[in-house]
Amino acid sequence: MSEKESVNFIEQIIQNDLAEGKFPDGIKTRFPPEPNGYLHIGHAKSIVLNFGLTQMYKGTTNLRFDDTNPETESTEYVNSIKRDIRWLGYDWEDREYYTSDYFDQLYDFALKLIKEGLAYVDDSDSETILEQKGTVTVPGTESTFRSRSVEENLDLFEGMKKGEFEEGSRVLRAKIDMASPNMHMRDPVIYRIKRMAHHRTGNKWNIYPMYDFAHGQSDSIEEITHSLCTLEFENHRPLYNWLIEKLEIYPSRQIEFARLNLNYTVMSKRKLMQLVEKGVVSGWDDPRMPTISGMRNRGYTPAAIRLFCEKVGIAKRENVIDMSLLEFCVREDLNRVAERRMAVLNPVKLIIENYDEHKEEMLPAINNPEDEAAGEREMPFCRELYVERDDFMEDPPKKFFRLAPGRNVRLKHAFIIHCTGFERDENGELVEIRAEYYPDSRSGSDTSGIKAKGTLHWVSARHADNAVVHMYDRLFKVPEPLADKEVDFLEHVNEDSLEVVKGVKIEPSLTESEALKPFQFLRKGYFVRAENSDGDLPTFNMTVGLRDSWGGKNKK
């Protein structure tokens, strides 16, 4: 797939493990989302890592829903997550697991701890537990319930399970060390009472395990060899290892890497949720969102996202990736696969004065210069066309290669024309450009010997259809919306991130195009037809613009 010989630190660990013969049956990883939100590009990094590793080094990757909190989880999220992973191009085959499938086993693990005097039921309320926890510099104090007998603990825990106690009245805690410098070792809560239905187990349970008592053991149950997670779980690792040791279960190895951050956007589920709830965007799948579903609607391809995830690398350093890298990856893929079409976003009429008013001809146009197999289509040509308003200047600078009085320009796949005049209305607004064409300059059979510096895209005025285009800009005005903790990130929202362009003229072949199929609108950018049109007209979302060395230069 790539020419790289350098491997990231996780691959190095795996290579070493394999060299030592530790995993003769192959390695096992897992992708463990909580079904309480939509997947975003940060999750994609983890998905590509976990599935990529087992493709590369022979192994399997499980999909496991970490559904230990019935309050926030639902099957709606389960389904969207599965759809997104499949769309990205990964297959977990029959290995679709749920932490809730392990509730019985986890309960038995808790029993084992209690029996060995390593867990106890605490009747303290949450405020008391918090107070007794101490701080990072002050050791905690032991709960008065810490020394309960095994029998009493067993009895009370059973009562918790049976629903005999109110929510919040008791918890089960591991008995570790209230003076540990690691806060996670100060007798962490491992079970809490929640008398509510779970999206999979229904009303079976009145108690649910905490993440810290479920995640690591779920890895062990599945015999995950390398359990990859983000940096913030580094401090939890000693607890997981303690549980593995005391429970005498499969020793999955946790390795932490830095999560993905992208500039000009936010990545946490909570923050994304706020954007949705405040109506800043139209939903989780708004094309401006860094969610997988948003990016899909924007026209990003799975291959582009995978490429991006490979290019960002895996390391332990906090990072903020440049949006330009994502855009590069998108163009890289789309340039190869997107068929070319012509659309005029800001049209102005162009009259070919010496072209017969009643004549029409069909001109062949290649669909993709990067892919011979994409074939060609025909475009109607006649006396009246539309071209881009920006492609004309009355008094242009010398480096302007487009239309101006007296200048020649090539109409892509058609003829070279000579600009003979133009018309403005009373407001000075350009309303019409006039030109003459050179009949012997037809593309593919040009014998005119005439040169033209620039090439323009166009559509036939008589045949063009109307469309709407959604242009997108970055969601935030600053590279790191979360950087200043004094300022609410919502204040950095770019209110011009969506521009609805009406009056767009598209070539006829675009009228019946299918949703989400990528196109390059020549000289403009990559677009996909939206699944839901804006009114009656076909609507196209801009995925990303073409690189523009003229526009940039011109601005400076």
Place this chain on the structure above:
RNA sequence: AGACCCAUGGUGUAACGGUAGCACAUCGGUUUUUGGUGCCGCUAGUCAAGGUUCGAAUCCUUGUGGGUCUGCCA
């Protein structure tokens, strides 16, 4: 400031005691019937101070800077 983690061009990421490389971005050139694509090139980096060593981005010490941790969230 208790513990743990991290520190290489603007942004990412390699170099495993022996020539600091790659990608994106930037800038310049070239090709081109897309001012796209392709191709070529420039600019620019080891947080600091000590130590070990023939030799340190790499090992040690200290400092500095950044991150994580005190939910019955995950």
